[in-house]
Amino acid sequence: MTSSHATDVQVQLVTEIREADRNEKMNIFEPGQFYQRGETQVLTFTEHPDEGDPVNTMITIKPSHVSIKRTGGVAMRQVFQPQIETENIYHHTYGDFHMKTVTNEIDFQSLNEGNQGRLFISYQMTLNHEVTQAHRLTLTFKEESKT
Template identity: 75%
Template sequence: MPSHAKDVQVQLVTEIQDGDRKETMKIQESGQFFKRGDTQVLTFTEHPEDGEPVSTMVTIKPEHVSIKRSGGVEMRQVFQTSTETENLYHHTYGDFHMKTLTDKVEFRSLEESTQGRLYLSYTMTLNHEVTQAHRLTLTFEEESDS
């Protein structure tokens, strides 16, 4: 981790809308935030109750956002407004083909506010069959030294 990385508290809320069914998942973890040029990076490790830890790296650039996960699951998902991207999601239960069409990307850096925020609204199609609306809200703030 770069020496200028800040320790942060991360909250990730994912909402999935599938017809009239809505699922919300929340995680809170400690992480690190750093900036290099016009790229901002947030890293944290998820500790699911029923599986291996998953390391997550969120890279935010002016033209796109990428989320790379490794460990219990393997994937790299890219978000670019009005652009469809594709990737494979490697999971214990098998591999899934994912197509992502990003509607909206909003980002507020820790440099602009005491709380950083990344908001993504997108449609995802799994294995060419199931299409769901997704909203991802990632908030992070510097840990206090108390």
């Protein structure tokens, strides 16, 4: 059986949203945990937004797809599979939003391949069947230094 012990990591999540002439970029830095079991790799961390409750995020990376599950201040499970359309509901304080996602590209470099892991996802998301935005998610994580 392969090891599934957690590695403490420092997570940086950069989300870029492009819509017509508008660009939005969000940066999150949080401590997290990285697990690996077979071909599945999991990253967990908790976001502490300026407003609202903390959001627990779990990112599961498998060879065929990536899923992001968020609970707490918001609730959603978004699945990314190259060239496949997926749908989910984003539960937020301000109401529920229907999300349709078409994944253009997933690029993943495991923590095992170097001193830093990296997940890049490029996708189109349509909110409530109305607004389609281009999204880029770049997640980097590196082992906490043992000092």
